[in-house]
Amino acid sequence: MALGREHAHMNSNLLTVFVAITSVAVVLQMLILLGLYLAVRRTTAQAENIALDFQRRTIPLVENVRDILADATPKLQEITSNLAEASDTLKRQAETLGDTAVEMAIRARNKVAQADDMITRTLERVERTTGAMQDSVLSPVRRVNGILQAISVGIGALLNHKRDKRRERQRSANDEGMFV
Helix, strand or coil: CHHHHHHHHHHHHHHHHHHHHHHHHHHHHHHHHHHHHHHHHHHHHHHHHHHHHHHHHHHHHHHHHHHHHHHHHHHHHHHHHHHHHHHHHHHHHHHHHHHHHHHHHHHHHHHHHHHHHHHHHHHHHHHHHHHHHHHHHHHHHHHHHHHHHHHHHHHHHHHHHHHHHHHHHHHHHHHHHHCC
16 A cells, blocks of 8 residues: 555656646747747838838839830830731742742752663663673683682692602601611
């Protein structure tokens, strides 16, 4: 039972500490909110002063802009009219230029086709001439080349045969000297 009283007394002390901490936190929150309120009130007053100053300075500017626009409106209408006329003139010239460009493109296409035909005919002639050259010049050259290779192989075989005989004679002479 003594343990139960001590436990109850401890709970009572903890509750008192918790209530005290909570009270301090509430007071702190109140002070923070009061500080925020004062800062917002001060900022609002500054913003109102800035807005009044801005309004005081911009009213003459707005009136000047109105006067300038009133003065410039007839001039802008004249400029717009001149631009419309210039645009119509440019459209007509562009159409004429477009027609000329189409005509030039057709002529260029025809010239390219003519050049292509001429190049094609030339290449065909070159191919025929090359074929004729191969038949008339290269075939005999190949035959002569084959004959020269055959002669070269024959001479090489003859020389190798003579060299082999000479070596055999030297070996046999060396062999006779060893049997003395």
